[in-house]
Amino acid sequence: MADTASNTIARAAGPDMRSLLRRLAPFFGTPLNAALTLVLLWLMARLGWLLLDWAVLKAAIFPAEPETCAATTGACWSFVIAKSGQILFGIYPPTERWRAGLVCVLIIMTLVASARPSAWRPRLGLVWVGMMVVVLWLMGGGFGLAGVPTSAWGGLPVTLILTVFAIGLGFPAAILLALGRRSGLPVVRTLSVLFIETIRGLPLLSLLFVASILLPLFLPESLLPDKFVRALLALTIFAAAYLAEVLRGGLQTIPGGQSEAAKALGLGYWTTQRLIILPQAIRIVIPALTNTIIVMIKNTSLVLVVGLFDLISSGKAALSDPAWPAPSTETFLFIGLIYFALAFSFARFADFLERSGAEKRG
Template sequence: MTDTASNTLALPIRPFLRPLLQRLAPFVGTPLNVALSLLLLWLILRVGWLLLDWAVVNAALLPAKPETCAATTGACWSFVIAKSGQILFGIYPPAERWRAGLVCVLILTTLVASARPSSWRPWLGFAWVAMMALVLWLMGGGFGLSRVPTSSWGGLPVTLILTVFAIGLGFPMAILLALGRRSGLPVVRTLSVLVIETIRGLPLLSLLFVASILLPLLLPEALLPDKFVRALLALTIFAAAYLAEVIRGGLQAIPSGQSEAAKALGLGYWNTQRLIILPQAIRIVIPALTNTIIVMIKNTSLVLVVGLFDLISSGKAALSDPDWPAPSTETFLFIGLIYFALAFSFARFADFLERSGMEKRG
């Protein structure tokens, strides 16, 4: 009686389960895949809860004092809050840190404003030049502001200034090197190849050491720029060499017929490159350009080896305070989030440019 009843109940269920399982099969797969998926989900939830418990539930926040961290087993965010000024601005004089903060705001605001295609007008170039001059005045002082030598600069302003100046000055150099490497003039082509391959064959650390140690031995002190400028020159040359190869790849992708058509219309070499070839080539290599620029953002941390206090150096200096338990994990997580925000924002802007270019071609 019981077996008959169970069979009777199973009959209407089987036709219902079969199509349901068939629909779930592409998402679930084999029993092994189901087991691995459940195991991975458990690991994610387990690790996620441990991180949440450490970073939020048991974290120390306020008051930002060493005693607050000593009374908890979680993350010591009190240290990051208390030392945020030193981490962000390094050894810049505390009374003048408003100038360093204003510099960060100016650079980031100009970058955001430049992301709008409607602002791509000739005045934007003048705005960038004015912003760079204002940044140097605010950081260095003079004309009503107290002088602050570059040896006292540090933190996020140094990272932003080195990145913006190195890429801004290196990009025009990269275009000239890329065009020179494809030039029909043997001397120009040979010199361009020599510069690009020499710089690309050297690690950035060696260029920084040359700028910091070798140049003072070769140049008289009256002509020697300070350490910050020498590091900026090394980063600029390094960026120019790598960007040049990226741009050259885009130039090679442009059919030769376009140059010939421009010549037939009476356009000269420079007008052809400026109006026809370069805009298409740069649009083609946006992903590779983005990758190179993001690498340059992170490469600014290497200036530590020549004695400049970038964002990471400032974090290490803050950790040396004996009154605190030196929470290095929290400090470098905070610094890593800043680098991630910069790189991620630029990557999303590059994706926007690439999609816009594809829509125009479509």
């Protein structure tokens, strides 16, 4: 009966209305669907209004002082504004935070510039190496800048540096591990399997603890890297093992006839892998690579357990100020939005690469 009425209305309406009714049919086609749709719409509207009322209408924004938050029942964005420097840059010296901010801008600009396919040339690797050198100089100091030890680094720069360096160093290692696991040489294949399976069998926290606590027991003080470098090493090893398995899955989908054809043309093993096999394998596993990289972005928050001041640690430190009412919800929402922006941006870039690859194949 309901379907007949809907069809009658659709026939009587114009083309645009008929198209709209077809889209709405799954939501209002039957009395039960209509009731569920209306209930869910009411709940969404109710929750949306409560969120708007708390986050905007009753929120304390300016002036960014403790008294502003004390006089409201809404969100205390005044705290986030007043403590934004500490949340974003942690315990980095306040007078030198312009360097940490410049590092964030430099990394993000390099990522954005690298997103253009026209920029994918061999010189792009040199740009990234140069960017990394400049980042380390700005953060650490020297050559005209005041020295800042890695123990004083914190906030968003730490998150970006750990992510970019861990993935940038781990991806080439992952390629070698993936190729090594498929190698015909027993020793190379065995060592690659042992490395990948050992790292994948350990949680990242255990690797961070090994790098932070156990490594100093086996190395003399003169050879021991600082805590930041040890955490970066643990993240790089972890990323390499997981990315290697993702790449191996892509390599397995490439028909063996392509390698045989390349060999018949006189191409060597490494030339074949670089020009023929790896580009296809990477294009195939873009979704899985994206997922692994996004997980790595969020995994950088685990370095707080070894005493590094990432975004979350910086937020917790800011909340310890007794002059403020410690609005943890607003603080962690702000931090969560930063992580979401990073992960979402990379996911959209991966979607763009997938669409571009599909268009070229089409």
